[in-house]
Each structure stands twice: as structure tokens, then as C-alpha cells.
Amino acid sequence: KNQVEQSPQSLIILEGKNCTLQCNYTVSPFSNLRWYKQDTGRGPVSLTIMTFSENTKSNGRYTATLDADTKQSSLHITASQLSDSASYICVVILGGGATNKLIFGTGTLLAVQP
Amino acid sequence: GAGVSQSPSNKVTEKGKDVELRCDPISGHTALYWYRQSLGQGLEFLIYFQGNSAPDKSGLPSDRFSAERTGGSVSTLTIQRTQQEDSAVYLCASSPQSGARGYTFGSGTRLTVV
Numbered sequence: 054k055n056q057v058e059q060s061p062q063s064l065i066i067l068e069g070k071n072c073t074l075q076c077n078y079t080v081s082p083f084s085n086l087r088w089y090k091q092d093t094g095r096g097p098v099s100l101t102i103m104t105f106s107e108n109t110k111s112n113g114r115y116t117a118t119l120d121a122d123t124k125q126s127s128l129h130i131t132a133s134q135l136s137d138s139a140s141y142i143c144v145v146i147l148g149g150g151a152t153n154k155l156i157f158g159t160g161t162l163l164a165v166q167p
Numbered sequence: 168g169a170g171v172s173q174s175p176s177n178k179v180t181e182k183g184k185d186v187e188l189r190c191d192p193i194s195g196h197t198a199l200y201w202y203r204q205s206l207g208q209g210l211e212f213l214i215y216f217q218g219n220s221a222p223d224k225s226g227l228p229s230d231r232f233s234a235e236r237t238g239g240s241v242s243t244l245t246i247q248r249t250q251q252e253d254s255a256v257y258l259c260a261s262s263p264q265s266g267a268r269g270y271t272f273g274s275g276t277r278l279t280v281v
Binding site for chain 2: 057142159
């Protein structure tokens with residue numbers, strides 16, 4: 054069964070601190086993996102896109118890693134800001150065939166406190 | 168338009184009524200997806216349109232749900248005889264072509280069935 058699991062479910066950190074969010078997946082065939090940020094009341098916005106051959110990708114203070122062997126990904130947020138408070142969703146794209154479905158994790162709810 | 172537009176942004180309806188949700192994708196995007204996000208749950212795939220191909224309806228939860236895409240552009244998701252468990256945020260996404268990286272989400276329609 055294609056699944057994407059994220060941990061922790063929720064996280065509270067102080068402004069300026071770093072944090073790491075985890076994503077484990079059992080999706081086959083694998084096409085690529087994305088991290089999305091979803092602010093309250095908004096649609097998800099893409100942070101990073103990683104293909105099978107990419108191990109690390111950065112987007113500003115966000116750094117995503119991918120280990121295709123262990124089927125794990127992480128999203129590291131450096132020097133957190135209050136605006137980082139949001140839900141972070143790990144999404145794996147099914148490869149092959151005409152339908153490239155997105156398999157979503159349930160997300161990690163991050164709260165950054167002053 | 169510059170982004171994926173969904174309307175209405177909020178909809179409250181009485182149990183048993185029919186509702187229509189609209190998605191206006193980014194101009195030129197051939198692929199269009201509908202997802203549902205229930206409270207505390209991940210995003211659930213509903214239906215996928217790609218160009219003139221027959222849509223992938225495998226995610227529709229029941230025959231009360233249907234969707235169409237006219238002229239390869241605007242899509243309407245219809246829920247007949249709404250039930251309270253239909254209450255969720257319905258998100259639409261579009262991409263330039265099947266498998267491309269440019270998935271863009273709308274802000275969603277929050278449906279509340281009372």
C-alpha cells in the first residue's frame with residue numbers, strides 16, 4: 054500500500070531555533086518527492102522537489118534530504134521565524150502510467166513562538 | 168490567471184443539498200486534480216483530468232461525487248445529497264502536463280455541511 058508517514062505530528066519551537074521534520078514513505082513506483090508548506094486557510098505551496106538521484110536540496114532556510122534506499126526524507130528549517138508556523142506536508146509522486154498521483158502525508162504542524 | 172482560482176472560498180450547506188465547487192486552473196495547464204482535506208487528515212486524491220483523456224475517477228468516495236472539466240479549462244466538482252462527512256477543504260491543483268513539476272494548488276473551498 055502506498056503510504057507517506059510524517060513525524061512528529063506537531064512541533065513547537067522558539068523563534069531562531071532549528072528543527073527537522075521527518076518523512077518515511079512506501080510508494081512504488083517512485084517519481085519524486087516534494088515538501089509543501091500550507092498556511093492556515095491556504096493551499097499548499099511547494100518548497101522543494103527531489104528526484105531519485107538527488108540527496109540534498111536547499112531553498113533559503115529550508116533544506117530537504119532524500120535517502121532513496123531507506124525511503125526517508127527530512128526537511129530542516131534553519132533559524133526559524135514566526136512566519137514558518139504552518140503545516141508541512143511531504144508528498145510523494147507515483148511514477149509510471151498516465152496518472153501521476155500525489156500521495157500525501159498527514160503533515161507536521163509547526164508552531165514557532167517568540 | 169496568475170494562479171489556480173477556486174470558488175467559493177467557503178460554503179455552508181444543509182445536509183441533503185447539492186453543491187458545486189469551481190476550479191479555474193492556470194492558463195495552459197493541461198492537468199487538473201481535485202483533492203479533499205478533512206480536519207486532521209492528509210490530502211485525499213479525488214479525480215484527475217489530463218487533456219482530452221478520460222479522467223481518472225478512482226479517488227471519488229461515492230457516486231454522489233462527480234466532476235467535469237469543460238473545454239479543457241474550468242472544472243466543477245459536484246457533490247449531490249451532501250452528508251456531514253463531506254465537510255472538508257476541497258483543493259484543486261493544476262500542472263502544465265502529466266508528471267511535470269509545476270503543480271500549483273488553489274486556496275481551496277471549505278465546505279461545511281450542517
